[in-house]
Amino acid sequence: IASPVMYLFAEFDDAANLLAANPDATTISIDEPVEIPKNQHSRRQETGREEDDELLGTDDSDKTELLAGQKKSAPFWTFEYYQMFFDVDTYQVLDRIKGSVFPVPGKNFVRLYIRSNPDLYGPFWICATLVFTIAISGNLSNFFIHLGKPTYRYVPEFRKVSIAATTIYAYAWLVPLALWGFLMWRNSKVMNIVSYSFLEIVCVYGYSLFVYIPTAILWIIPQKVVRWVLMIFSLCLSGSVLVMTFWPAVRDDNRRIAFATVATIVLLHALLAVGCL
Amino acid sequence: FAGLADVSISEDIPVEGEITVPVGSHSPDEDYSTLDEPVRDTILRDLKAVGKKFVHVMYPKKSSTLLRDWDLWGPLVLCVSLALMLQGGSADSKDDGGPQFAEVFVIIWFGAVVITLNSKLLGGTISFFQSLCVLGYCILPLTVAMLVCRLVLLAGSGTVSFIIRLIVVAAMFGWSTLASTAFLADSQPPNRKALVVYPISLFYFVISWMILTFTPQ
Numbered sequence: 001i002a003s004p005v006m007y008l009f010a011e012f013d014d015a016a017n018l019l020a021a022n023p024d025a026t027t028i029s030i031d032e033p034v035e036i037p038k039n040q041h042s043r044r045q046e047t048g049r050e051e052d053d054e055l056l057g058t059d060d061s062d063k064t065e066l067l068a069g070q071k072k073s074a075p076f077w078t079f080e081y082y083q084m085f086f087d088v089d090t091y092q093v094l095d096r097i098k099g100s101v102f103p104v105p106g107k108n109f110v111r112l113y114i115r116s117n118p119d120l121y122g123p124f125w126i127c128a129t130l131v132f133t134i135a136i137s138g139n140l141s142n143f144f145i146h147l148g149k150p151t152y153r154y155v156p157e158f159r160k161v162s163i164a165a166t167t168i169y170a171y172a173w174l175v176p177l178a179l180w181g182f183l184m185w186r187n188s189k190v191m192n193i194v195s196y197s198f199l200e201i202v203c204v205y206g207y208s209l210f211v212y213i214p215t216a217i218l219w220i221i222p223q224k225v226v227r228w229v230l231m232i233f234s235l236c237l238s239g240s241v242l243v244m245t246f247w248p249a250v251r252d253d254n255r256r257i258a259f260a261t262v263a264t265i266v267l268l269h270a271l272l273a274v275g276c277l
Numbered sequence: 278f279a280g281l282a283d284v285s286i287s288e289d290i291p292v293e294g295e296i297t298v299p300v301g302s303h304s305p306d307e308d309y310s311t312l313d314e315p316v317r318d319t320i321l322r323d324l325k326a327v328g329k330k331f332v333h334v335m336y337p338k339k340s341s342t343l344l345r346d347w348d349l350w351g352p353l354v355l356c357v358s359l360a361l362m363l364q365g366g367s368a369d370s371k372d373d374g375g376p377q378f379a380e381v382f383v384i385i386w387f388g389a390v391v392i393t394l395n396s397k398l399l400g401g402t403i404s405f406f407q408s409l410c411v412l413g414y415c416i417l418p419l420t421v422a423m424l425v426c427r428l429v430l431l432a433g434s435g436t437v438s439f440i441i442r443l444i445v446v447a448a449m450f451g452w453s454t455l456a457s458t459a460f461l462a463d464s465q466p467p468n469r470k471a472l473v474v475y476p477i478s479l480f481y482f483v484i485s486w487m488i489l490t491f492t493p494q
Contacts, residue, residue, distance in 0.1 A: 079397075079398075088472070090471045090472050125479075132486075136486060139490070
């Protein structure tokens with residue numbers, strides 16, 4: 001690809017703009033109307049083509065929105081490549097968490113919060129917190145259930161941590177992988193306007209798991225009714241985030257496949273809730 | 278240079294002075310000479326460095342000596358002693374017991390590595406081993422808490438002892454987090470400090486949980 005060579009000949013402004021780019025080369029966005037005609041027919045848009053247009057076209061600074069769709073060309077074995085996925089500030093992470101806990105109907109989580117900057121900080125640490133919260137609260141609820149009985153000796157069940165960790169991390173990474181593969185396959189058959197990159201799907205799943213953390217803490221209360229109500233409530237909340245995110249991606253498809261996809265997403269989420277809590 | 282041909286040093290002015298260039302620091306000499314010193318001096322020097330860092334952790338002030346001369350002896354000693362003290366708790370074969378030695382070891386070191394990677398990925402300027410060193414040394418308050426807990430448990434294991442243990446462990450958890458934040462927070466970009474402090478507090482929380490739930494057989 002000749003595009004790295006073209007960096008050498010670019011104006012300083014262009015180079016500075018390109019260096020300030022955020023990674024996201026494979027998403028199509030309706031927010032940037034200039035790019036839609038070019039991007040519509042090739043999802044895996046080579047970054048070279050976009051950069052060529054940037055170099056040849058105007059280079060004003062208000063085109064940084066367009067540049068938000070470009071990847072910094074760091075090879076994957078360097079540290080800088082992975083730093084691209086942690087390019088978030090505190091307030092951004094907090095905003096994304098808020099967006100996942102209070103889903104606004106009609107607003108797409110990905111488009112609203114993540115569009116140009118999927119991060120791995122949120123999913124990773126939310127999963128880690130969830131693992132420990134589930135283990136600890138499961139332990140505590142056992143303790144409170146058996147509190148009065150004289151034959152009960154308290155044991156900190158440490159095995160639970162490893163099981164919980166495996167389950168949650170597998171869910172947060174393998175299910176997005178499968179979903180992404182499925183969406184890519186459907187995209188090749190049916191033209192869709194909206195498609196998400198793998199990192200964005202991981203992001204949505206990660207942030208949607210956040211609402212399970214307070215649920216797991218409240219799960220210590222040993223009343224069955226309270227537990228069921230809590231679980232259904234949190235399932236609806238995080239499920240709605242997922243549904244609202246993925247519905248635009250499948251609605252242009254065959255009716256039955258669209259419904260099946262969404263139903264599978266919700267079902268897997270419910271299984272996770274029931275299994276963990 | 279015709280004019281210089283006439284310059285000559287007269288015989289009666291003595292020419293003297295030093296030709297050797299004064300060295301700024303004597304460390305190359307020291308490195309050579311540490312080979313000859315008795316082993317006790319070498320060990321004592323390292324022990325003094327470790328001890329000085331312990332003192333820095335107990336009274337955290339922003340000093341750069343902890344960061345500059347990192348070593349991993351202190352963290353290793355603390356980790357091993359903490360893992361040893363967490364042994365002997367409900368090690369029945371049929372139910373889930375407390376954490377095994379290997380589990381504690383892995384959690385501490387793996388957790389410290391993950392937190393260091395996290396802070397570096399977020400743009401921190403601290404080096405890998407410096408961060409490991411600080412995180413390891415700041416386990417010292419929790420090790421002290423573990424000692425206190427074991428002593429309290431020797432006296433009895435009722436509600437009163439639980440409350441005492443809870444207070445002690447909570448106080449040491451706060452101390453650990455504050456100490457490590459005092460050392461590490463400066464090297465982070467300012468609008469990401471909370472993102473770096475949160476995993477550190479989660480790490481020490483998990484260790485505190487393991488200490489608090491320790492029940493002897």
